[in-house]
Amino acid sequence: MCKTECIGPKKEKQEDEKDTKPKRKRKKKITDVLAASAPKPGCPADLQKLFEDNFTDKRSVIEMEELKLPVCPKWAKLCKNHTEQKSVVMLIVCSSAHRVLDLIKQLTTFKGNAKVLKLFAKHIKVEEQIKLLQKGVTHVGVGTPGRIKALTEQDGLSLKALKYVVLDWNWRDQKLRRMPDIPEVDYTEERDCAECYTLRLDRANSIIDCACTVFFSLSEAFKGDVFMYYGLTNFHQNQRHYMVSRDDAQLVGRQYNLKNPSITCVPFDKYKNGTPIAPCGAIANSLFNDTLQLFYHSDKNTETPVPLLKTDISWFTDRTVKFQNPSPKDNLTAAFAGTARPFYWWKPAYQLSVEENNNGFVNEDLIVWMRQAAFPSFKKLYRQLNRTQEFNDGLPAGNYSVKISYSILSQALSWRNELSHQYVTKLH
Known part of the structure; x- marks a missing residue:
C-alpha cells in the first residue's frame, strides 16, 4: 500500500510540470506557403x-x-x-x-x-x-x-x-557561399596587347620582347583558395598526330631516350645537325610560354604584387611517376648536355625555373601542358594564390591588372589567349 501511495503523487507532479512547459513554435515551411x-x-x-x-x-x-510534390503528370x-x-x-x-x-x-x-x-x-x-x-x-x-x-x-x-x-x-x-561570375579576359589582340599582336605577325620579331597589361575588377571578394587559369581557343590538342608526338620514356628520365628520341616525335625529334631535342615532340614544342603577373590596386592607387604559387598545380601522379629528370639530378646542366631545346622554346629545359625541384622535366608548367585537353577550347591551371599577408583570406574585391610577356606562339600557331580566375572551397 505504501508503494502505491508514494508513487501516485509523484506521477501527478510530473504531469503538471509537463503541462506548464512552453511548447516550441513550429516554423513555417515551403509546403505551407505553397498550400496557402x-x-x-x-x-x-x-x-x-x-x-x-x-x-x-x-x-x-x-x-x-525535402519537397516532394507530383511534377508533370x-x-x-x-x-x-x-x-x-x-x-x-x-x-x-x-x-x-x-x-x-x-x-x-x-x-x-x-x-x-x-x-x-x-x-x-x-x-x-x-x-x-x-x-x-x-x-x-x-x-x-x-x-x-x-x-x-x-x-x-x-x-x-x-x-x-x-x-x-x-x-x-x-x-x-x-x-x-554562392559562386560569383569568373572574370575572363581575352588578351590575344585586345587593349594594350594589340601592339604585341601586330609585332608577332612577323616571325622575324620573335627575339624582340613584348609586354602588355590588361585590367579587370572583382565586384566581390574571392574567399578561400583562388586558382588562375590560362585558356586557349582553336588549339586542337586532341588531334591524333599531335597527341602521340611525345616520348614518355624520355620524359621519365631514361638516358638512352634522352639522346635517342622516339620516332613518334618526328619531325620534332632532332635538329638538322643531329642534336636530339629534349623534350621532343609537337606537344612540348608548342608549350604555352606567356608569362603572367597579377597585381592588386588598392584605394591608395598602389600596385601590390599578388603572391602566386608555381607548384602543386599538376596531378600528383604526373609529377611523381610520369615525369622525372635524367641523372645526375643535382646537376641538370650536365644531365641535359648533348641535347637542345625545342624549336619554339627560348631556353632549354634545365632553365625553366630557378627552383631545383621545379626545373627540367619536373617543371609543373610543362607537366600541366603535356596533359592534353579533350576539346579545342580549354583552360589549364597556371597558378594558385599564396594565401599570405593581406591575401590570407583570398582575393579582396577591387581593381587588378595582369602584366603579360607576350609569346611568339600566340600568333604563329593561330590560337587565342585568355586568362580567368576562380575560387573553390576545399572540403576536409
Whole structure:
C-alpha cells in the first residue's frame, strides 16, 4: 500500500510540470506557403517579372525541407507532341552552373527520350546556345537566371510551348557561399596587347620582347583558395598526330631516350645537325610560354604584387611517376648536355625555373601542358594564390591588372589567349 501511495503523487507532479512547459513554435515551411497560395495561369511576361523580382538581389529560404510534390503528370504525352524549335516544355531555373550540371545528371531517369539543354554562362556563348536551340527540338532547359533572361531577350528562347517552370530555390552552395561570375579576359589582340599582336605577325620579331597589361575588377571578394587559369581557343590538342608526338620514356628520365628520341616525335625529334631535342615532340614544342603577373590596386592607387604559387598545380601522379629528370639530378646542366631545346622554346629545359625541384622535366608548367585537353577550347591551371599577408583570406574585391610577356606562339600557331580566375572551397 505504501508503494502505491508514494508513487501516485509523484506521477501527478510530473504531469503538471509537463503541462506548464512552453511548447516550441513550429516554423513555417515551403509546403505551407505553397498550400496557402492558389496556382494561377502564367505568361512569358510573368516569368520575366519573376526573374527581375527574385533574382536581382540576395535570396533566402524559409525552412529547408525535402519537397516532394507530383511534377508533370502528362510528361510523356507532352514530349511526344512537342515539335516547336527554340522552345522547351520544361524550364528549370538554378542558382549556379554547378547546380545545373548536377541536376542534369539527376534528370537521366525522368527525361526518358527527351532532349535536355544546359543554359548557363560559364564558357558557353549566347550565340552558341541560340544555334543549339534552333538546330533541333529541345524538351527540357536547365539554366541560370541571367543566361535564360539573355536568351529570351535576344529571341533565342521562345516561351510559347512552355508548360512547366521549376525554380530550384531550396538549394544553397556549401557554407552559404554562392559562386560569383569568373572574370575572363581575352588578351590575344585586345587593349594594350594589340601592339604585341601586330609585332608577332612577323616571325622575324620573335627575339624582340613584348609586354602588355590588361585590367579587370572583382565586384566581390574571392574567399578561400583562388586558382588562375590560362585558356586557349582553336588549339586542337586532341588531334591524333599531335597527341602521340611525345616520348614518355624520355620524359621519365631514361638516358638512352634522352639522346635517342622516339620516332613518334618526328619531325620534332632532332635538329638538322643531329642534336636530339629534349623534350621532343609537337606537344612540348608548342608549350604555352606567356608569362603572367597579377597585381592588386588598392584605394591608395598602389600596385601590390599578388603572391602566386608555381607548384602543386599538376596531378600528383604526373609529377611523381610520369615525369622525372635524367641523372645526375643535382646537376641538370650536365644531365641535359648533348641535347637542345625545342624549336619554339627560348631556353632549354634545365632553365625553366630557378627552383631545383621545379626545373627540367619536373617543371609543373610543362607537366600541366603535356596533359592534353579533350576539346579545342580549354583552360589549364597556371597558378594558385599564396594565401599570405593581406591575401590570407583570398582575393579582396577591387581593381587588378595582369602584366603579360607576350609569346611568339600566340600568333604563329593561330590560337587565342585568355586568362580567368576562380575560387573553390576545399572540403576536409
